[in-house]
Amino acid sequence: MRIGILGAGGMADALGTQWARAGHEVMISGRDASASAARAATMTAEAARTSAEMASVRTEMASVRTEVAGARAEVAGAAAVAGARGEVVAVRAGSWAEAAAFGEVVMVAVRQAGLAGVLESAGGALRGKPVIDVANAEGPYDPARPIAPLIRDLTGGHVVKAFNLCHVDVWRLTPPVFDGRPLAVPLCGDDPAALAAVRTLVADLGCTPVDGGGLDRAVLLEATAAFMIGLWFGGADAQAVLPPVAYSGV
Template sequence: MKIGILGAGGMADALGTQWIRAGHEVMVSGRDPVRARSRAESMNAQAGVPGARAGSWAEAAGFGEVAMVGVRAEGLADVLGATGTALRGKPLIDVTNAGPDRHDPARPLARLIADLTGGHVVKAFNLCHVDVWRMRPPVFAGRPLAVPLCGDDATALGLVRELVRDLGCTPLDGGGLDRAAQLEATAAFVIGLWFGGADAQAILPPLAGSGAHLPS
């Protein structure tokens, strides 16, 4: 699969390198073309195969079957505006967070990205620190990390599920794109707890202790 990544920061590095290892091709982009080229070279060195290259925002947006938005929330409009129409109708992974102090429940980032691009947005990978995505694989106490996905398009969801499994993680159906606002709010809440030194995972019981459920 060819994956265009908008952004050349930590999330681009962590996720992109893992996907290169899984046999995918990646194009990264950033505000600084020199830094983007350096990031691509670093990803290739880490992965041990030449699966990454650098390009402009528009080139990365048009590069492959899937694109990923991995830029700061405050820069979204400018970056997405620079892609022109390249993201229209394309599966688009949104990994962004506004941060615990800047989260606005009235302005979900996933919906903003969908409105600005016309892409088929899937919210994913926004609940964990970048170092988690560098793990090979992310497994805790013998349990693979689960990654909730929120989106409306079946094809886009199918592709993102594949990319989740390539990390050694388990994709979870989180509902439609309207539910991405709840996923963003969850990130803002638990990241705030982590920043405060609390074990956010301890606020929820395991499935066996969470009450009666319908058979899966």
């Protein structure tokens, strides 16, 4: 897949590197062309390094047979991550408009302060394309002004809200598996083809995509992030607030 990324910061780096390693073509973009080019070079090097590392893990794991459920999940997650589809293609850097035009799928990973300006610079290239929105609010979250529908209205793209619940460092893990369970990634969006593309990109990280409903529910994902981040900053274990599914009452 060709993936354009509006952004050359932490989220662009973390997720773009994973997707480059998985065999996708990636173009990032930022305000400073030389800084973006330098970031693209380090992403390429890191993708190549982890690709080689995961290939050797995959070889080792092929010989591992275990009945331990947690270990099986780790094997499955690592195998998904290690499932590179070939050589790592060098990550490119371009302008906002070039990255928007390059991507069959485009991820918007810029800070809220720059969002409207960046999307304006990207022009009409996002219309009708799958657009991944990872944004969280800076400062207090206002559910009356959700970000995902704003991005839809500004771009005309098929927006899928995803990847906003976890810190950037989680998206660098190969794979993001905790206590033997691959991380589940909720997706909110309306367009079946866009959702299918993002599901593939989630699976390429070794994560499990979860249907979170239509884009009208993206506001809930944004509010959840705001709530959880508040708990984390308060020193609470946000993961501990939810019971196992057997106790969900369903």
